[in-house]
Amino acid sequence: MMEEQEEKETKPLHRDSACSRHMRRNNLKEGFLELMLRPIQWLKMLSEELHWSFVLGVVIVYGISQGFGVGLSRVSTQYYMKDEQKVQPSQAQVLIGIIHFPWIVKPLWGLLTDVVPILGYRRRPYFIFAGVLGVTSMLVLSLHKNLNLAFALLSLVAGSAGIAFADVAIDACVTQHTISYPSLAGDMQSLCGLSSSIGALLGFSLSGFFVHLVGTKVVFGLLSIPASLVVLVGILLRESYMRNFSYKTVKEKFVDAIKAMWTTLKRRDVWRPCMYMYLSLALGLHIHEGMFYWYTDAKEGPSFSQEVVGSIFSVGALGSLFGVLLYQNLLKSHPFRDILFWAQLLCGMSGLLDLVLVLRINLNLGMPDYFFVVIDEAVSRMIGRIKWMPFLVLSSKLCPAGIEGTFFALIMSIDHIGLLSSAWSGGLVLHMLKVTRTQFDNLWIAIVIRSLLRLIPIGFLFLIPRSDPNLSILPSELLRTKKGNDVLEPENIEMASLVNSI
DSSP states (O other), X not given: OHHHHHHHHHHHHHHHHHHHHHHHHHHHHHHHHHHHHHHHXXXXXXXXXXXXXXHHHHIIIIIIIIIIHHHHHHHHHHHIIXXXXXXXXXXXXXXXXXXXXXXXXXXXXXXXXXXXOBTTBSSHHHHHHHHHHHHHHHHHHHHXXXXXXXXXXXXXXXXXHHHHHHHHHHHHHHHHHHHHOGGGHHHHHHHHHHHHHHHHHHHHHHHHHHHHHHOHHHHHHHTHHHHHHHHHHHHHOOEEOOOSOOGGGHHHHHXXXXXXXXXXXXXXXXXXXXXXXXXXXXXXXXXXXXXXXXXXXXXXSOOOOHHHHHHHHHHHHHHHHHHHHHIIIIITTSOHHHHHHHHHHHHHHHTHHHHHHHTTHHHHTTOOHHHXXXXXXXXXXXXXXXXXHXXXXXXXXXXXXXXXXXXXXXXXXXXXXXXHHHHHHHXXXXXXXXXXXXXXXTHHHHHHHHHHHHHGGGGGGGGSOOSOTTSOOSOGGGSOOOOSTTSOOGGGEEOSOHHHXX
């Protein structure tokens, strides 16, 4: 009897244990499914709040045109300059800076998109123009044999201008939505950053193999495909139609826009963050071309192949993507100043990883070059992305209504002036230290100088506001959109293609 009673008591215990295991398995499955569906639900939420054509435009412009396209073109451009044009590292630094010059004059593109509508639209025609310009310039580079350095540089600048034009137009759309939905500002910048990072990951992953298999010129031809997709954005994007616009008022609107920009820029809570962003970027000292030449050198460097260089950059894009995810999930609600302090400090410290590599300390520690470079690139790009994300969110919150595209472009051009200053000063340092295509004895000194300069902006963090990143920074009067005959009317939105609206 006692044995039967014990048997009866243990059976429910076994059943309870089996049920609990079954419930845990179900909870794990549900948790995994929820984790997998979360990005889709996030994209669905953004599409419902902001419209699917806007989300598609961000993915194409940031993900395919800038992310994938720039990732694919970076390696091909570097090898094109090194092997086809035979330029020195310091010269390559200067030329890369010139290629990015269209990004400095972004306020001009922004003024055009804000003030001069075409066929009643302020954004869509400019997407189409940017795509056509990009396709044309890439085909010229691809099909023309023995292109002179000056003409090759002109084509690369034109391609960069096409990307910059599309960037200004999509930035204006992002900024417009930021003003209307300030609580979604972090989500929109995360969408931009995720698209860019995933696209760059794919672009860098394929770049080395493409350069090795088909050569740099065929890669330039392939780059016409991302540019052609930008044309599609101009056709599909939902945008308010401007009725009864008078082109006679364009000059007056240009003057008004410039005055509004100047009035906004004079505000203490606007020029101070802009000053910090410039200093942070300008003091970064860009010496990437010197490192690239060292990577591929057969004597003093590790002599990486095209495929290996592409894979290194792809891992860097993965680190950048991880930085976006960290910001989106853990950091976007923290004050700008706190994030930038740690990002700037880590940025300076991570630069010393290149010193370990160039002095070959990693080999003494038993770490292969490729393994160490991959870690270096991933960490540096992750920190750089975490540092860049608050800049983007802060910049979008500094833009007044009506000239959001122009003013965001102005802030971004200040940033690109900082990047240009960094590139040219880095080229000057490489030249002064006599770092050439085959001489890298003093490259370590350039790395030390760069790491020390990166720490200086920490002393200027008082220029960054401590405000809640989910709230607006500008006063409400600068965020109101004026009403009038030629002002955007949300109720008159037309989804017909631009071709049908002619």
